[in-house]
Amino acid sequence: MPRSYHHGNLRSTLVEEGIRLIEEKGVKALTLREIGERACVSRTAAYRHFSDKAALLGAISEAGFTEFADALERARAAAKGSFSSRMDAMGLAYLKFAEEHRAYYEVMFGVGCDLGERPAGGSKAGARAFAILEETIREGQATGEVRAGDPAFLAKVVWALSHGVAMLKLEIEPGSKELGKKFILAAAEVLRTGLQFF
Amino acid sequence: MPRSYHHGNLRSTLVEEGIRLIEEKGVKALTLREIGERACVSRTAAYRHFSDKAALLGAISEAGFTEFADALERARAAAKGSFSSRMDAMGLAYLKFAEEHRAYYEVMFGVGCDLGERPAGGSKAGARAFAILEETIREGQATGEVRAGDPAFLAKVVWALSHGVAMLKLEIEPGSKELGKKFILAAAEVLRTGLQFF
DNA sequence: ACCTGAACACCGTTCAAGT
DNA sequence: ACCTGAACACCGTTCAAGT
Numbered sequence: 001m002p003r004s005y006h007h008g009n010l011r012s013t014l015v016e017e018g019i020r021l022i023e024e025k026g027v028k029a030l031t032l033r034e035i036g037e038r039a040c041v042s043r044t045a046a047y048r049h050f051s052d053k054a055a056l057l058g059a060i061s062e063a064g065f066t067e068f069a070d071a072l073e074r075a076r077a078a079a080k081g082s083f084s085s086r087m088d089a090m091g092l093a094y095l096k097f098a099e100e101h102r103a104y105y106e107v108m109f110g111v112g113c114d115l116g117e118r119p120a121g122g123s124k125a126g127a128r129a130f131a132i133l134e135e136t137i138r139e140g141q142a143t144g145e146v147r148a149g150d151p152a153f154l155a156k157v158v159w160a161l162s163h164g165v166a167m168l169k170l171e172i173e174p175g176s177k178e179l180g181k182k183f184i185l186a187a188a189e190v191l192r193t194g195l196q197f198f
Numbered sequence: 199m200p201r202s203y204h205h206g207n208l209r210s211t212l213v214e215e216g217i218r219l220i221e222e223k224g225v226k227a228l229t230l231r232e233i234g235e236r237a238c239v240s241r242t243a244a245y246r247h248f249s250d251k252a253a254l255l256g257a258i259s260e261a262g263f264t265e266f267a268d269a270l271e272r273a274r275a276a277a278k279g280s281f282s283s284r285m286d287a288m289g290l291a292y293l294k295f296a297e298e299h300r301a302y303y304e305v306m307f308g309v310g311c312d313l314g315e316r317p318a319g320g321s322k323a324g325a326r327a328f329a330i331l332e333e334t335i336r337e338g339q340a341t342g343e344v345r346a347g348d349p350a351f352l353a354k355v356v357w358a359l360s361h362g363v364a365m366l367k368l369e370i371e372p373g374s375k376e377l378g379k380k381f382i383l384a385a386a387e388v389l390r391t392g393l394q395f396f
Numbered sequence: 397a398c399c400t401g402a403a404c405a406c407c408g409t410t411c412a413a414g415t
Numbered sequence: 416a417c418c419t420g421a422a423c424a425c426c427g428t429t430c431a432a433g434t
Contacts, residue, residue: 045419165358204399229427242428
């Protein structure tokens with residue numbers, strides 16, 4: 001049906017078109033004017049649903065964290081073995097997400113913009129992703145594969161290391177799939193073996 | 199002396215004023231117009247010395263990497279003991295730099311802009327910083343504190359992990375000095391103990 | 397060779413006005 | 416309640432013109 005004067009679900013449409021645009025042309029090309037045009041709406045219509053361009057970016061970031069948390073959860077569920085196999089699977093899923101959804105990842109982690117939305121703080125889905133990681137570490141502690149200690153702190157270190165590998169892969173060695181895999185496996189091994197010595 | 203019509207060293211002045219501006223108001227406030235104004239020059243004068251705004255950002259990034267490499271070198275020279283003490287010192291210096299020169303760090307690693315200049319690729323001082331890290335790892339291998347293997351690859355992993363910790367500190371837990379120290383020491387320990395198991 | 401000033405094609409954002 | 420259109424204050428960049 002042809003859309004009426006009142007769009008109905010403009011908010012979600014703007015987020016979807018924003019994501020599509022960002023994936024096609026990058027963060028810098030993400031302009032309220034073009035998002036509006038793609039949504040067949042005036043370039044100022046977004047201000048009825050978002051206080052700001054930063055707020056729209058925040059919504060896009062939140063959608064990204066939702067997909068991200070889902071990807072981590074799927075990887076963890078698929079690897080039904082030991083702590084180490086789950087860590088490997090989640091690490092590879094992390095890198096794969098950062099590779100395949102570079103634009104998402106950039107918005108989520110503030111690369112290319114300086115919005116207020118932060119990875120762990122403020123994002124509901126980001127907190128969910130973090131909880132998945134924390135739970136995995138807790139399991140590793142239960143089986144004795146990870147030393148005792150605050151799981152939240154250990155999860156933060158793991159996240160930081162994963163982020164570093166993803167960024168290095170993205171910014172220093174783009175395009176090299178094999179090297180990326182080698183990196184994440186090496187980091188996973190460091191985490192596995194190293195965590196016991198904290 | 200009052201400056202004449204021909205500035206003389208406009209290029210370096212623009213870089214310096216750019217750095218000052220970015221440290222004061224952040225990456226987003228870095229505009230060619232205000233840089234020009236601060237340098238007491240027209241807003242288009244920069245185009246005589248830089249092809250682009252991205253080129254000026256590249257020069258700022260290069261200056262940042264020079265300071266960064268110097269900081270790492272000082273930390274390494276000051277810690278004249280074992281591999282582990284050097285790793286700790288360099289790790290803390292890394293985090294300190296990211297904290298105290300947030301703006302620099304953001305430009306250097308593409309947070310807040312999408313310029314072509316990349317950490318290891320393209321930056322001369324960045325390559326120097328990397329070489330310092332690689333050399334330290336080489337020494338660790340010589341004394342048996344680090345397992346054998348391609349030092350460049352190990353250095354990349356270490357860099358990635360350090361970057362991750364710095365970013366996490368910057369974006370997830372800003373302001374907490376103690377937590378940051380705890381992080382970098384934990385990561386350093388992971389690296390130390392984990393590197394032997396690669 | 398180096399710098400300026402006006403001009404152009406973009407932005408985000410505001411606000412009175414339309415439906 | 417939701418959307419539009421004109422307007423405003425910004426950008427980066429180009430280019431003929433000045434020194």
